[in-house]
Amino acid sequence: MAKPIEAMDGLGSVPALLQRNALQFANRPAYREKEYGIWQSWTWAETEKEIEALALGLINLGVKEGDFISVIGRNRPYFYWSIVAAQSVGAIPVPLYQDAAADELAYVMDHCGARFAIVEDQEQVDKVIEIQDQLTEFEHMIYIDPRGLRKYDHAKLHQYDHIQDDGRATHGENISELRARREKLNYDSICVMLYTSGTTGKPKGVVLSNRNIIEASKSSSEFDNLRLTEEVLAYLPMAWVGDFIFSIGQAYWCGFCVNCPESAETMQTDLREIGPTYYFAPPRVFETQLTSVMIRMEDAGRMKKRLFDHYMAHARKVGGDILDGKPVSAMDRLKYGLGNLFVYGPLKNTLGLSRVRVGYTAGEAIGPEIFSFYRSLGINLKQLYGQTEASVFITLQPDGEVRADTVGVPAPGVEIRIAEGGEVFYRSPGTFEYYYKNEESTKSTKDPDGWVATGDAGYFDEETGQLRIIDRAKDVGKMAGGELYAPKYVENKLKFFPNILEAVVFGNGREECTAFINIDLTAVGNWAERNNIGYASYQELAGHPQVLETIREHVETVNRSLAGDPMLGGCQVHRFLVLHKELDADDGEMTRTRKVRRNVISEKFAELLTALYDGSDEIFTKTEVTYEDGRKGSISATLKIVDAAAVPVETQRVAAE
């Protein structure tokens, strides 16, 4: 393995970056949070004081070096401070998903042996108290919002403010200890432990060092020329590596400001008020936004609608080229300018994307139509490919070389190789240290030379030189007839239709492919409303004959497009059914990051799967569902099974000639 990179100018840890920022950018805003209807802000100098007080409080509470501290809550400055304070005292922060069920929390908190937890409110406190008996090493819990918690036993429960007060009060005794611990931190010390979402099996704790985080942040910031003046909106789960890189890694490296929304529901308003210059969202967010724009345009007056349609058509024609700096005629540019005045500008403003200089999407494939919609408006939306184990970045799309179906060129410092089976391997300074308490997985994922298996199958596109990902490597299989089987590729194509929220394709080793489909209640519900179709529930709408017909058309469109693909023509969907419930993480059918758990689904709905292959027309089924509060109930339905026409594969014919 290559010699590890060493830190520059003593900036070997996130707390060291904090010290630098507090000196160099003292009066620049570091954090903002909307509270009580007003954006409250903290400068880097104030942030440093807040974090110091908390860190001293943690020492006072008995936090030792090497302790694990769980951080559970939505994006708030207090939690970012908690993470850096934990690092400052030599502890290891472990951000967790705040919507995780109690037993999911129990597993990870027990796995890392967390001694402390910093949580948001009563809901989280209750959850941790519930699982406390299963946690052998757990001691103290700190909460931020005291509401409803006054009567709780405070022997091992502390209010965040009080911990900070204690910290300030014990400044004299503990400050030298804090400084000593902070100075010990270097590129090799652990920066954070993040749990992978666990598409298969139990979550794994990915240990990332300061080297991983800072090098990845540094090179990616340089790649996109991120500056001190960027504004980001932190709204994605803190337990996710992306948020850690954007809101901590890059923010501390560049010194830009992290803005926290008031609540999940106000995110859209807050986005508009902040107008971020650097923005990340998973494809789902862009999809939802586009759907809501389109629905609102359906309800707009005729004049507005015509204006919108006219200029959007023009944007589709030239918008992308203008953004990419390709030659566009003066007339078209003028018209685009007018469109910007009438349509694109106001629309971008409504979406809160007026100021976006660098926008990224990743995590799932994004529909080409959705992608080009945003780009045609002049929003520099790009794709990247990454994973927790790589400290996010594996590939990135450079400005001006953006495509919907590729994920970009290797990020700076990243080497990529494609193995024989098509699996993508990489090696980079961001490559994780190891999986916590899981040597076996570490060995099978990362070889002695530092090459990491991504688990994804892909290839380099010859035309652009960019990486194209087709599916999870282990999901890629063969049809009975020998054709390549890549379910996710087909699912993504299906999901590009606004009416389809989720799709699960089956068919490995079988004659033909079949699919489960979830309709998108917003899109289909709006269609039903406009066509005077009454429905009482998701289930009823999902079973409506006209809905099934629409979905069948979508499936057949996908089949036609697959028929033109030289490699994946065999994956056409011959039969499908529309599920009676939405796939949900609470029922274990998806991960918290909303990736389908194929095995769980095929076991849980085994009878439906059988019905797809035994030729029956409909099937009765009963499914257990878990409500948000953990109670269980069941829903039953009779589902129609629909046949979709498949198209002969063109390329095979070509090959035969």
Add this chain to the structure above:
Amino acid sequence: MLDSAEPYTTEDGRTIGPVVMEMKNITLRFGGVVAIQDISFDIREGEIRAIIGPNGAGKSSMLNVISGFYNPQDGEVWYKGEKRPSLKPYQVAQQGIARTFQNIALFEGMSVLDNVMTGRIRQMSAGLVAQAIWKGKAEREETENREAVERVIDFLEIQHIRKTPVSRLPYGLKKRVELARALAAEPSILLLDEPMAGMNVEEKEDMSRFILDVNDEFGTTIALIEHDMGVVMDLSDRVVVMDYGKKIGDGTPDEVRRNQDVIDAYLGVAHD
């Protein structure tokens, strides 16, 4: 019976203070109809006091007597140790009593924020002209009161509809906005007229949580009328049961549940 002047502690550790309001032999008539007949009960500081009864039992009339909207023909209302003379509703509000209504009474065309701000009128004293040009005192007052209102908005988790006109909100949220307006007045006694009427189970759970939190966090005394027995029995410290304008039971939820008159009149056989 407990001494009315002595505070006591409930099983869940809340301190209930001495009697803050007392109804003495209240009788209210509308022409020949006797809506309330010789009813006496008290409300202690910091407690959640429920008034229940079948339809037409006189519950809302009772609440209107407490809020000063009706003046009873006979009987006295004692508040904070003094007999209360007949007052105009705004004078009652000035005494620190706020209420919500059975049929939502919000300003439909105004935003949630503006509606909740109206709850602060009692705290504002700038004159008409100052308000109109919005300078000096008026501006300062609005800033101060806005902060108090924002705390209530945060407390009731309605930030996302802050700027939405009330007419566009679903029923459950309107109820919450009404509660917010009442809370914005920082009342010492909060009167809730059927806070859960017409809500689904989830909305009821939310509303119950908010009522408990208000009581817990601000120490507000709450008197409420409610039909949902489960909710009443879970929430309240003490319950008054009315039937045909008379009081037929008074005590803790358990006591009331065991009271034969109550079982006969209300829980057992229905009148409606």
